[in-house]
Amino acid sequence: MSIERSHFDRESSAYPETVGETRAQSLKWQLILERAAPGLVAADIGAASGRHAIPLAGFGATVVAVDISTEMLARLKKRSLEAGVNVHAVASGLPELALHPERFDLAYCYSTLLLLPHDQQIAAIRTLAGLLRPGGTLILDLAGARSLSLFYWRRYYRKLGFPGIFGWRLSQVKNLVAENNLIVTGIYPQGALSQFLLLPGATRFPQLERLIRGNRDRHGLDEAVSKWLPALAERWYVMAQRPSRGS
Numbered sequence: 001m002s003i004e005r006s007h008f009d010r011e012s013s014a015y016p017e018t019v020g021e022t023r024a025q026s027l028k029w030q031l032i033l034e035r036a037a038p039g040l041v042a043a044d045i046g047a048a049s050g051r052h053a054i055p056l057a058g059f060g061a062t063v064v065a066v067d068i069s070t071e072m073l074a075r076l077k078k079r080s081l082e083a084g085v086n087v088h089a090v091a092s093g094l095p096e097l098a099l100h101p102e103r104f105d106l107a108y109c110y111s112t113l114l115l116l117p118h119d120q121q122i123a124a125i126r127t128l129a130g131l132l133r134p135g136g137t138l139i140l141d142l143a144g145a146r147s148l149s150l151f152y153w154r155r156y157y158r159k160l161g162f163p164g165i166f167g168w169r170l171s172q173v174k175n176l177v178a179e180n181n182l183i184v185t186g187i188y189p190q191g192a193l194s195q196f197l198l199l200p201g202a203t204r205f206p207q208l209e210r211l212i213r214g215n216r217d218r219h220g221l222d223e224a225v226s227k228w229l230p231a232l233a234e235r236w237y238v239m240a241q242r243p244s245r246g247s
């Protein structure tokens, strides 16, 4: 069994099951929500225990949740039954996926690609782009190579036996999307300021932390600084579209 799978199997009971509170976490859901509608066909890649897949299915969307961790998927199945919705769970791992190409109106992959070395991320993005129907939308979450947090998280994951965390420069992000014949429709930088909360002692001031991070209803200072200095962001959420046929 891979290190990644056994790690996330172990984490499954503690992994967050609802949409995150901070601005950066809640924006993940907001971007999905823009597309949520009955009849939508969506793929959640690296779905964990379904914090996004289950509420999306609640809108009447058909949702396929993919993950390498069978423990995460077992929780997702149990929780989706409890919620009264059907989510299709598929155990599969990027960069390849056991899914039919060109079937999805929406595919998203949060907090997962950065665990893959660069060559595997390139292959994974090709796989994800290939899932889309003409006119479909892809949401990626890519790490910034120029962020301090990359060093922190790289050390953290290497101690666990992972290869590391792998980030990009902003110009490379745009190329990764364009190389797959997708059109960028939005880039949402995160973490240019909040990454400093990883410094020892920085979270001793909860009010300051809240001011920096913001929440679902209130922009934090982090959002403003990340928009001002996007090249230094910790992460970019990238929304891209496959052109419609004939366009």
Ligand SMILES: C[S@@+](CC[C@H](N)C(=O)[O-])C[C@H]1O[C@@H](n2cnc3c(N)ncnc32)[C@H](O)[C@@H]1O
Pocket: 004, 005, 008, 009, 028, 045, 046, 047, 048, 049, 051, 066, 067, 068, 069, 072, 092, 093, 094, 095, 109, 110, 111, 112, 115
């Ligand atoms: C950090 S969690 C993110 C979960 C969720 N997307 C979110 O934003 O909260 C990463 C998830 O991706 C899964 N994962 C890790 N590597 C993967 C891979 N190569 N292919 C598919 N899933 C993977 C893990 O099992 C875990 O459930």
